[in-house]
Amino acid sequence: MRMSWKLVTGSLAMWCCLDVSAGAVKKKDKGLPDEEEITRNAVLWREPGDIRSRNLYFGPGGEVHQPHGPFTYLKEDLDGSNPKFSVRDRDGIRWKVKLGAEAGPETAATRLVWAAGYFANEDYFLPTLRVEGMPAHLKRKHADRFIEPDGSMRKVRLKREPQDEKKVGSWSWRSDPFSGAREWNGLRVMMALINNWDLKDENNGIFEDKPEGGPDQRIYMVSDLGASFGTAWLDRTPVKSKGNLYWYSRTKFITNARANSVDFEDPRRPAFVVLVNPHEFFSRMRLRWIGHNVPRSDVEWIAGWLASLSDSQIRDAFRAAGYSPEDVAGFSRVVESRIAELKRL
Numbered sequence: 001m002r003m004s005w006k007l008v009t010g011s012l013a014m015w016c017c018l019d020v021s022a023g024a025v026k027k028k029d030k031g032l033p034d035e036e037e038i039t040r041n042a043v044l045w046r047e048p049g050d051i052r053s054r055n056l057y058f059g060p061g062g063e064v065h066q067p068h069g070p071f072t073y074l075k076e077d078l079d080g081s082n083p084k085f086s087v088r089d090r091d092g093i094r095w096k097v098k099l100g101a102e103a104g105p106e107t108a109a110t111r112l113v114w115a116a117g118y119f120a121n122e123d124y125f126l127p128t129l130r131v132e133g134m135p136a137h138l139k140r141k142h143a144d145r146f147i148e149p150d151g152s153m154r155k156v157r158l159k160r161e162p163q164d165e166k167k168v169g170s171w172s173w174r175s176d177p178f179s180g181a182r183e184w185n186g187l188r189v190m191m192a193l194i195n196n197w198d199l200k201d202e203n204n205g206i207f208e209d210k211p212e213g214g215p216d217q218r219i220y221m222v223s224d225l226g227a228s229f230g231t232a233w234l235d236r237t238p239v240k241s242k243g244n245l246y247w248y249s250r251t252k253f254i255t256n257a258r259a260n261s262v263d264f265e266d267p268r269r270p271a272f273v274v275l276v277n278p279h280e281f282f283s284r285m286r287l288r289w290i291g292h293n294v295p296r297s298d299v300e301w302i303a304g305w306l307a308s309l310s311d312s313q314i315r316d317a318f319r320a321a322g323y324s325p326e327d328v329a330g331f332s333r334v335v336e337s338r339i340a341e342l343k344r345l
Contacts, residue, residue, distance in 0.1 A: 041215065041216060041217050041218050042176075042177040042178070042217075042218050042220055043119075043209075043217050043218065043219055043220065044118070044119075044178045044181075044183050044184060044187065044220045044221075045117045045118055045119075045183035045186070045187070046117055046119075047117055048115065048116065048117040048305065051115055051116075051305060051308040051309055051313075052308060052309070052310055052313070054114075054115050054313065055316070056111040056112070056115055056309075056313045056314070056316040056317040056320070057111075057316040057317075057319060057320045058320070059107075059110055059111040059114060059120070059122065059123065059124075059317075059320065060110065060111075060114045060119075060120050060121070060122050060123075061122030061123075061124070061160055065122055065160060066124055067089050067093065067095055067124055067126070067158050067160075068089050068090050068091055069089060069090060069129075069130070070089075070090055070130075070132055071087040071088065071089050071090075071095070071129065071130070071131045071132065072087060072088050072131065072132050072133055073085065073086075073087055073131050073132065073133040073134050073135070073151075074086040074087055074088055074094070076135075076138050076139055076140065077096065078139060078140060080224070082098055082099060082100045082101075082102050082226065083098070083099040083100060083138060083140045083142070083143035083146060084096055084097060084098050084099070084140075085097055085138065086161070087131055087158075093160065093161075093162075094160075094161040094163075095158040095159060095160060095161060096158070096159040096161055097129065097131070097156050097157070097158055098156065098157040098159065098226070099143065099146040099147075099153060099155075099156055100146065100238070101226075101238040101239070101242040101243060102157070102226025102227065102238070102242055102243075103125060103155050103156050103157035103226075103321075103322075104125060104155065104157075104243045104321040104322050104323060105194075105225070105226060105227075105228040105229045105230070105242050105243035105321065106123060106157055106224075106225050106226040106228065107123045107124070107125040107157050107320055107321040107322070108228070108229065108317045108318050108320065108321040108323075108331070109194050109196065109225035109226075109228040109229070110122075110123045110225055111316075111317035111320060112190070112193070112194060112314070112317050112335070113190055113194075113222070113225065115309060115313065115317075116186070116190055116302065116305050116306060117183075117305065118186075118187060118190065118221065118222075119207075119219050119220070119221035120221060120225070121159045121160070121221075121223060122159065122160040123157055123158070123159050123160075124157070124158045124160075124320075125155070125156070125157055125158075125320060125321050125322045126156050126157075126158060127154065127155060127322055128152060128153070128154055129152065129153050129154075129156045129158075130150065130151055130152040130153075131151045131152075131153075132151065133151075134147065134151035155322060164210070165207055165208075166207065166208040167205050167206065167207050167208075168206050168207065168208050168218065169205075169206045170201055170202055170203075170204050170205055170206060171201070171204045171205075171206055171220055172201045172204070173199065173201065173204070173287075173290055176204075176220065177220075178220070182297075182298045182301055185294050185295055185298035185299070185302075186298055186299075186301060186302035186305075187222070188264075188290055188291065188294050189264070189294060189298075189299055189302045189303075189342070190302065191222070191266060191267075191290065191291070192232075192253065192264035192265070192266040192291050193253075193306075193335065193338055193339070193342075194225070194228040194229060194335075195228055195229055195230060195231065195232045195248055195251060195266050196222070196225055196227055196228040196266065196267075197227055197231070197232050197233055197234060197241065197266055197267040197268070197284075197287075198224065198226070198227035198234070198267075199222075199267055199287050199290055200283075200287070203222060203223060203224035204220070204221070204222055204223060205220075205221055205222075205223035206218050206219070206220055207219045207221070226242060227241060227242055228242065228243070229242070229243050229244070229245075229248045229331060230242045230243055230244040230247050230248055231244070231247045231248075231251055231268075232251045232252075232265045232266035232267060232268045233267065233268040233269060233270050233271060233284075234270040234271065234274055234280070234284055235270070235271045235273075235274075236271060236273045236274070245327050245330045245331055245334075248331065248334055249330065249333075249334045251265060251266075252265045253265060253266075253338045253341055254341055254342075254345075257296070257345055258296070259296070260295065260296050261293045261294060261295055261296055262293075262294050262295075262296055262299045262345065263291065263292045263293065263294075264291035264292070264294070265291065266291050267284070267287050267288060267290060267291055268288065268291075269281075269284070269285055269288060270284050270285075296345065299342060299345060300342075300345060302342075303339065303342035303343050303345070306339045306342065307339060307342075307343055309339070311332065311336065314332045314335050314336060315328050315329070315332045318331045318332060
């Protein structure tokens with residue numbers, strides 16, 4: 001469908017009339033403690049120490065937390081846009097299985113984000129998976145195309161769901177306890193580095209952590225990183241915008257470097273074809289500020305940590321995500337060139 005420029009111009013004019021005040025605050029999730037307690041116990045980043053010692057092939061969960069089959073079907077998860085369901089492995093551990101275009105990029109993204117000191121899910125990629133007790137059909141549209149009649153499937157991501165992990169809410173980029181902090185700005189840079197354009201607030205999770213011998217903490221993380229390593233914008237299909245080396249390598253990274261601040265391409269406005277859904281288009285237009293006006297000193301801070309990553313570590317992140325040797329080399333080159341670009345600022 002070809003969209004006229006008259007329609008596009010009119011729609012953009014309507015956007016200009018919308019309230020996009022930076023002070024817009026999302027209502028607090030039910031069940032969260034008062035604001036003072038959230039701020040006092042909130043954690044966004046932990047110093048990674050010797051980054052070169054981090055194993056990016058196994059990621060946050062390490063080798064010890066790898067999933068072990070056989071797997072048994074538990075229930076379908078209808079949240080989000082990708083087919084997902086829960087399984088239990090032979091050790092009694094629950095896992096969230098994600099199918100489709102996000103399985104590979106999300107696995108690689110969690111490892112790079114974690115390497116820089118941010119919290120990430122314990123994700124593992126499996127080239128093949130067979131689940132016992134799979135229903136004949138899942139409710140999610142198009143889910144069945146990923147599943148063979150015998151319950152087997154290819155290229156899946158498994159996210160560990162520990163029994164003691166409790167999600168207590170979500171956080172907003174505009175109104176969280178870290179706004180303006182060095183670590184918060186570093187996270188904005190990380191999202192641009194991996195081209196994660198899907199920065200909706202509902203993709204940010206707050207998790208309750210009760211460390212042994214220490215006070216309770218509330219861990220803040222970007223809990224959905226699947227829309228990474230493709231374009232820096234929402235397109236009509238996930239083919240270009242998720243795990244696409246061609247588009248990732250051809251997307252600009254830094255768009256403007258001033259004396260005191262830096263602008264990044266990600267997240268960029270959606271493709272104009274998304275205007276067929278005005279709510280989707282304009283809600284994502286509101287996210288563009290996340291990649292703009294990042295203090296230069298904070299960009300240099302996170303660049304210092306990233307510069308410690310070795311070539312082999314970066315390659316391991318993509319090997320763990322099931323990419324071919326050619327794609328592993330290609331994605332790694334782009335990440336390394338972007339880190340070098342940050343260091344040249």
